[in-house]
Amino acid sequence: MPSHRPLLHLALALSALVALTGCSAAAVAPPVSDAAQLTDDDGYIPDGSSLTLDSDLPAVRRLEPALLDALRSAAAAAAEHGAEVTIVDGWRSERYQEYLFAQAVRTYGSEEEASRWVKRGADSAHVAGAAVDIGTADAMDFLSRFGSEWGLCQTYANERWHFELLTRPGGDCPAPLADGRG
Structure with a gap:
């Protein structure tokens, strides 16, 4: 995962604004140079990519069934309003989550500041399959109003x-x- 992933989140937040006006053992984290070793099996979705909710990749398939059902129902309603619900992050392995935390520490300069944006390993709802990051501002807007x-x-x-x-x-x-x- 490239080190600019937190910047993607910032860009998504800024685009939403315009459209609308983690286990604590650091030893688990792969070194920054190991981003290329992250795979579909880690729930990795490459920067600039997103997945539809019918994808068979682990990032979607390993989501909690109730969450996935709710997302699919909401996506059908969103489509009627011209918004396509896709995800840029879904289920993640603990290894991937620790990698993201390590990247956030590099980006923000401290574990305390990084923890505002990324949870450690098993502390993340993504690792449990209980969270998604939505890919487009129109879908974020739809879900924030009607989710x-x-x-x-x-x-x-x-x-x-x-x-x-x-x-x-x-x-x-x-x-x-x-x-x-919190």
Whole structure:
């Protein structure tokens, strides 16, 4: 995974703004040079790529079934409004998550600042298959306005692309946490 992945998240957040006006053992993390060793089996989706919700790749296939069903139902409704729901991140291996955390430390200069954006290993909802990062501003907007109809909620205020199944369908989403630290 190239070191500019956090920049992708920033770009997604900025595009959403325009359209709308992690286990703690660092030894598990592959060295930065090992990004090329991340594969589909890690849930890796190359930068600039996204997956549809009918993909058979592990990043989609290993999502919690209830989350995937909710996303597929929401995607059908979003399509009627001209928005295509794709993901740029879904299920991830713990190894991949630790790699992302190590990259975030390099980008942000400290573990404390990195933890605002990336969780460590098993602490991440992505590793549990319980979170997705949405690929386009129009889909982010649709899900932030209507996702609760399927139980889908934006989890973090600083990550407009990150959604989890946090309420029952038709329920109220909890207020987003400020960032990954809560």
